[in-house]
Amino acid sequence: xxxxxxxxxxxxxxxxxxxxxxxxxxxxxxxxxxxxxxxxxxxxxxxxxxxxxxxxxxxxxxxxxxxxxxxxxxxxxxxxxxxxxxxxxxxxxxxxxxxxxxxxxxxxxxxxxxxxxxxxxxxxxxxxxxxxxxxxxxxxxxxxxxxxxxxxxxxxxxxxxxxxxxxxxxxxxxxxxxxxxxxxxxxxxxxxxxxxxxxxxxxxxxxxxxxxxxxxxxxxxxxxxxxxxxxxxxxxxxxxxxxxxxxxxxxxxxxxxxxxxxxxxxxxxxxxxxxxxxxxxxxxxxxxxxxxxxxx
Numbered sequence: 671x672x673x674x675x676x677x678x679x680x681x682x683x684x685x686x687x688x689x690x691x692x693x694x695x696x697x698x699x700x701x702x703x704x705x706x707x708x709x710x711x712x713x714x715x716x717x718x719x720x721x722x723x724x725x726x727x728x729x730x731x732x733x734x735x736x737x738x739x740x741x742x743x744x745x746x747x748x749x750x751x752x753x754x755x756x757x758x759x760x761x762x763x764x765x766x767x768x769x770x771x772x773x774x775x776x777x778x779x780x781x782x783x784x785x786x787x788x789x790x791x792x793x794x795x796x797x798x799x800x801x802x803x804x805x806x807x808x809x810x811x812x813x814x815x816x817x818x819x820x821x822x823x824x825x826x827x828x829x830x831x832x833x834x835x836x837x838x839x840x841x842x843x844x845x846x847x848x849x850x851x852x853x854x855x856x857x858x859x860x861x862x863x864x865x866x867x868x869x870x871x872x873x874x875x876x877x878x879x880x881x882x883x884x885x886x887x888x889x890x891x892x893x894x895x896x897x898x899x900x901x902x903x904x905x906x907x908x909x910x911x912x913x914x915x916x917x918x919x920x921x922x923x924x925x926x927x928x929x930x931x932x933x934x935x936x937x938x939x940x941x942x943x944x945x946x947x948x949x950x951x952x953x954x955x956x957x958x959x960x961x962x963x964x965x966x
Contacts, residue, residue: 711837711964712938715900716748717877717929719847719955722755722786730917730950732760738952740767742945746959751791752845752877752929754955758783770794774802775828775845781814788828788845788878800840802830805866807848807859821855827863831872839964841934842870846878848888856881856888864895873934873964879955883924897930900960901940913942913956927958935962 720739723732740763743751751771753761761773772794779785781804788804807825808816817824827846834841846863849855860880867874876897882888884899884907893899905911912923921944929940939961945952 711839713750713834713875713935713962713964714746714748715750715752715875715877715929715960715962716743716746716957717752717754717845717879717927717959718743718957719754719879719927719953720756720760721953721955723757723760727917727954730954735950735952736760736763738947738950740764741947742943742952742957743768745945746943746957748791748959749793749796750843750875750877752843753787753789753791754845754847754879756787756789757785758787761787761789764791772799774799774830776804776826778804778806778824778826779815785824786847788826788847790828790830790843790845792830792832792843796835798833798835800831800833802828804828805862807846807855807862811862817855819849819855819858820852821849822851823849825849825855825859827866829866837964839873841873841875842867843875843877846876846880848878848880848882850881853882853886853888856886857891860888860891864891864897867897867932868895873966874932875935875962876930877928879927881926883926884928885924889928892928892930897932898935898937900929900931900937900962901925901942901958903937904940911942913958915944915951915954915956917951917954919944919946919951925958927955929958929960931960931962934964934966936965937962 771791775787775789777783777785805811806816808818810816829844910921913927
């Protein structure tokens with residue numbers, strides 16, 4: 671018996687089935703992909719002053735709280751993390767315990783590893799680094815360890831130009847720690863900062879401990895430039911929203927930790943994380959978080 675016609679018929683049916691299944695799968699992809707692309711434009715950002723690791727803080731010293739700092743970061747699971755007061759020993763700890771991240775930044779004392787860093791942590795699988803650097807808040811910002819505006823402590827800004835492989839967007843992130851004593855230093859620092867930011871045509875994210883509230887002229891310089899305070903965008907100002915907590919959970923005072931963005935982003939969420947663990951706070955600052963989305 672000649673089975674050739676039957677075999678050809680079965681082959682044709684199989685081909686038709688494959689085409690139909692492939693078409694259905696492609697149709698589903700076309701339906702799902704717009705929503706997926708929408709979510710890929712979102713970025714989870716955290717700023718966190720973690721208190722330098724060699725401070726003699728007794729029961730709040732680094733060795734007693736480092737687990738809770740890592741836990742706090744992992745609970746939010748940021749795409750981008752701006753740290754202040756990070757020493758190299760703390761950075762090394764984070765890189766060991768959070769292997770999905772890479773870190774950018776240098777120590778403010780020698781431009782290498784000495785002294786506090788204003789580190790930028792980023793998810794290595796999501797972002798490519800186009801360029802990065804650090805400048806000093808002084809009249810000579812490219813000179814390592816320079817200071818000239820009345821601040822006794824050297825202050826720096828670390829920045830990076832990143833390519834987001836999920837959204838296809840390129841943007842800048844700046845991370846700062848302004849002086850805690852000198853108002854002239856804070857004001858001149860933000861003037862320099864805005865000058866550097868204004869040179870950029872791409873979207874910008876700015877994180878940091880500004881050591882002053884949103885009524886301070888230094889922060890007003892940031893806002894007057896067109897940058898958006900992500901927290902204030904969604905939260906009306908009220909009492910008891912301070913972010914320096916003295917390891918006691920204190921909420922009095924100003925919100926001095928900020929996540930700003932250029933107008934290239936839509937702010938979806940922003941909050942101050944006040945979580946404690948068995949009555950112990952991970953740092954003397956509360957971290958601030960934001961969920962933002964590329965809108966342009």
